[in-house]
Amino acid sequence: MYEKALVLSHNNFTATEWEVPQIKSDKEYGIIEIEESKKYINNEKLNEFRLNRFEEYKKIGFPKWKRAKLNGFDPLPYRPKINSLISENLKSLNDLDDEGILILKDMDFDGSHRKFLLMSDIFFNSGFYLKTSNKQENEIYTVETIIDKDNPLYDLGIINLEENSKATLIRFVKSNGNSSKIASLRGKLKKNSELTIININLFNNDISTDNIFFDIGENAKLTMYDINIGGKVNAPHIVIRMANKEGNVNIYPYYLTQDEEIIDMFYLIRYYAPKTFGHILGHGVLMDSSRVIFRGNLDIKKGAKDADAGEQDFNLILSDKARVMAYPSLYVDENDVNAGHAASIGSIEEEQLYYMMTRGYSKSEAKKEIASGIFEPAISFVEQYNSKIVGELRDVIQKRFDREFSNS
Structure with a gap:
């Protein structure tokens, strides 16, 4: 199941897809880095998955983003292991079972750019597996990472919530000087499960992208706080698929920028099933010459009767040189729905x-x-x-x- 960020066909019409320019890097990772990481990863099925992904990875260059002013990407020298502080109730990637491997394989998507998604899938030097038991009461899981100067973080997370279970996950990343973060997180919420996730990204002159994809089961509930403070180029990319009735999703982006920092956010909720609820409510403050691009897509498919879709984004600008580009998008292929969006930009x-x-x-x-x-x-x-x-x-x-x- 490959979830595209944009669906470019409607009835008999197909739009032309923009090809993002790609740049090859002389500092590209390869088999040597994969072999280095095997010192810490001994899960055979996971390593097989990585090698299969590597064949695609070799053919793709790094993106050139005009809005975010990214001119390709030169990876920092590879570190096969980053010491994250992971709570004891979380499993390691070496403990990834067949269900976890299936989530990796089946929940495929583009991410902020395919190259970055593949990079975290293949060269991860930190990660976890969160799997609940059936009817588990709410349990709190934490992953804390302090990235040292000149270190790259490649983080891979998999979440597997069993029916009628509850969990809260806090992902906290803070950098000390020039570094980079490329992360991916996939999660499957089964029937009647509930997940609260808190992403906190604190950056200083770094490049970061966080590629997240959740599949929401019947009557399952996801609450997400996505907090991004700073970053030279920071590109959170979150995709939610609601293919089962009565799924419930609330996303709360918060962001703060200064100097010439750029945050390029993408949030997509796609409604396939009836009586699904998905809302995005964003708040941000911009200073100096910083820039924010806020892209929120609500995509209601035929058959999602009685879906409730909403999106709002509020921005406070503290400088005449700061810029916000808000692109709230609403696609509706079903008549019996409640949908709307709004964005505001103002000063004190x-x-x-x-x-x-x-x-x-x-x-x-x-x-x-x-x-x-x-x-x-x-x-x-x-x-x-x-x-x-x-x-x-x-x-x-x-x-x-x-x-x-x-x-x-």
Whole structure:
């Protein structure tokens, strides 16, 4: 089952697909790097999967992205293992069973670019397997990774939720200097299961892409907070497939940029089955000369009667040089649905400042409170599960706003 990001055919009409320019790298990985990683990966079926993927990988170059200003990609020197802090209740990729391998094979998609998806599938140096038991009560799983300078992270995650089970997963990545993160995550939610996932990506002059694909079972529920702070080029790419009735999905993107950082986000919810519910609600703050591209696609297929699809994106811009490009898209092939989308871009209003200043805040303090308040719902949500991680998240956000408003 290959889930394309864009479906370019409708009835008897087919659109022309744009070919992203590709650039070959002299620092490309190969069989040597695969053999290096085998020191840590001894799962025979997983290694067989990697070698099959490698045949396709060799034929593709790295992308040249105009909007995100990426001119190809030169991988950093390979590290076969990155020491992530993984909670004990998570399995390693060496413990990946036949069901996990099947998820890898069957849940195929493009990702932000096919080359990057294949790279994490083949050369992963960190990863996990989350598998619940039937009727399991909610259990919290964490994966924390601090990437050192000049180290590349290639992360592979597989989630397999059994029927009537619940789980919460926190993926936390923070970089110390120039590095890169290329990750992929696939998850299958079976009937009546519930997953809460919190992605926190804190970057500093790095390149990052996070390719995520979830398949939602009957009456299954997914809640996702996708928090991206910074990054030279940061490209989260999330695809949700709802092929079973009464699936329920809520995605909450939060993002904060400064300097010349670029975040190019893509969120797709595809509705195949009746009575499915899928909403995206994004919030972001932009500073300096940073840029955000927000692409949200709601794709309702024929047969998804009574689907409920919604998308909203709210942006606060703190600089005349910052730019937001919002592309909310709605595709509807079914009549009996409830669907809508909206996007807004604005600055801090004088009425808000006046209200805060009459209550004792200085002008700069008022601006900081208003801007940081946008992230409070996400911070409060994370705080329920991990106070240490939320402390780091809050610290990074506050440091960025301290710098922004110190001279106001």
